[in-house]
Amino acid sequence: xxxxxxxxxxxxxxxxxxxxxxxxxxxxxxxxxxxxxxxxxxxxxxxxxxxxxxxxxxxxxxxxxxxxxxxxxxxxxxxxxxxxxxxxxxxxxxxxxxxxxxxxxxxxxxxxxxxxxxxxxxxxxxxxxxxxxxxxxxxxxxxxxxxxxxxxxxxxxxxxxxxxxxxxxxxxxxxxxxxxxxxxxxxxxxxxxxxxxxxxxxxxxxxxxxxxxxxxxxxxxxxxxxxxxxxxxxxxxxxxxxxxxxxxxxxxxxxx
Numbered sequence: 574x575x576x577x578x579x580x581x582x583x584x585x586x587x588x589x590x591x592x593x594x595x596x597x598x599x600x601x602x603x604x605x606x607x608x609x610x611x612x613x614x615x616x617x618x619x620x621x622x623x624x625x626x627x628x629x630x631x632x633x634x635x636x637x638x639x640x641x642x643x644x645x646x647x648x649x650x651x652x653x654x655x656x657x658x659x660x661x662x663x664x665x666x667x668x669x670x671x672x673x674x675x676x677x678x679x680x681x682x683x684x685x686x687x688x689x690x691x692x693x694x695x696x697x698x699x700x701x702x703x704x705x706x707x708x709x710x711x712x713x714x715x716x717x718x719x720x721x722x723x724x725x726x727x728x729x730x731x732x733x734x735x736x737x738x739x740x741x742x743x744x745x746x747x748x749x750x751x752x753x754x755x756x757x758x759x760x761x762x763x764x765x766x767x768x769x770x771x772x773x774x775x776x777x778x779x780x781x782x783x784x785x786x787x788x789x790x791x792x793x794x795x796x797x798x799x800x801x802x803x804x805x806x807x808x809x810x811x812x813x814x815x816x817x818x819x820x821x822x823x824x825x826x827x828x829x
Contacts, residue, residue, distance in 0.1 A: 575749060575757050577776030580820040582682060583827075586751055586778060589626065589679030590815055590827035593686060596620040597675050600646070606667040606693045610648040613673070614659030618645040621677050629676030629683050629754050640798060647674035647687075649800060654742060654784050654792050654809040655687075657800035667693025670703065672811040676754060685750050685780045686828035687813035698787070699808060705737045706785040706810040713762070713781050714814060717773060719822045723760060724768040730783050731763040742784035742809070744792050745801060750815055751778045775820050778827070782813035 578586070600617050621628055628645035644659040649672040656674070665671060674687035689703050713730040734741050741762045749756030758771050762783045786792075788807025795802045803809050815827045 575771075575777065576752055577774065578751050578778050578817070579776065582751065583776070583778065583817045583819050583825070585680050586682045586684055586815065586817065587825060587827045589677055589682055590684035590686070591829070592624045592626065592679065593675060593677045593684050594828050596624065596677070597673060597686060597688060600673060600675075601688065601690055604665065604671065604690055604692060606665060609662040609664050610646075610650075610659040611662035613648060614644050614646040617675055621645065624679075626677040626679040629678050629685065630674075633754060642799060645675070647672070649674070649809070649811065651808055652803045652806045653795070654786070654801040654803060655745060655811055657795070658797065665692045668695055669693075670695060670699060670808060670810065672809070674811065674813065682752065683750050683754050684815045684828050685754070685813060686815060687782060687811050689810040689812060701737070702739060702785065702787050702808060703810050705734060705739060706783055707812045709733045709762070709783045709785065710781060710812040710814065713783065714816055714824070714826060717779075717781070717816055717818075718824060719773055719775060719818050721773045722769055723758065723771045723773070724764050726781070727761050727764050727768050734762075734783065734785050740786045740788065740790035742786060742792055743790050745784055747780045747782045747813070749778065750780045773818060775818050775822060778815065778817045780813055780815050782811060784809060784811045
């Protein structure tokens with residue numbers, strides 16, 4: 574069931590999303606060869622609390638039978654697609670890429686975002702992977718408007734990624750967000766029959782998050798039980814924004 578937000582709720586999410594974007598930028602500014610994922614996580618957590626929020630991911634459980642997620646920040650390195658915990662600590666080296674995924678609860682509402690960045694110098698083909706993934710998110714958001722079907726957004730994302738020789742992860746999708754970390758609907762980055770049935774309406778708040786692999790699209794759960802990794806060990810990039818359609822019909826990127 575999709576949870577549509579009031580204008581007041583969207584405004585509160587925008588307030589929290591702006592803070593979250595600033596926090597992520599501060600974390601990204603610290604990235605360099607030799608820094609550890611624990612230090613990045615500790616900075617993110619302290620900034621969230623300093624700004625009156627609570628970490629969305631730390632201790633999060635999909636169900637009561639699942640292990641709670643151990644850290645505030647997801648730090649997915651190289652062939653890790655998403656959901657890699659920041660602890661145990663791992664030291665970044667030049668040539669790595671790292672996907673930083675962060676969520677915050679602020680005044681009872683959640684926002685969620687992610688960026689993939691280079692550590693030191695990377696090769697041109699890896700730089701292209703990051704650029705194409707960000708472009709795919711931007712193109713998808715540009716298509717996201719009132720009365721558009723989610724399949725139309727997914728088609729734009731999928732086409733851009735595949736035309737550039739990369740693949741879209743299919744086992745993992747975006748999602749509704751706001752009152753909960755994960756809400757309906759599922760927001761795939763490739764065209765599905767389900768996405769052809771969901772039309773964008775006022776009050777809809779969604780997390781768009783293309784996950785793009787340099788190799789083939791299949792992924793699997795890593796040994797830690799949290800991270801998803803590419804099956805073929807190819808590199809993967811991830812970008813995410815929380816986006817709303819407000820009650821004037823205006824599109825708003827809430828995490829910027």
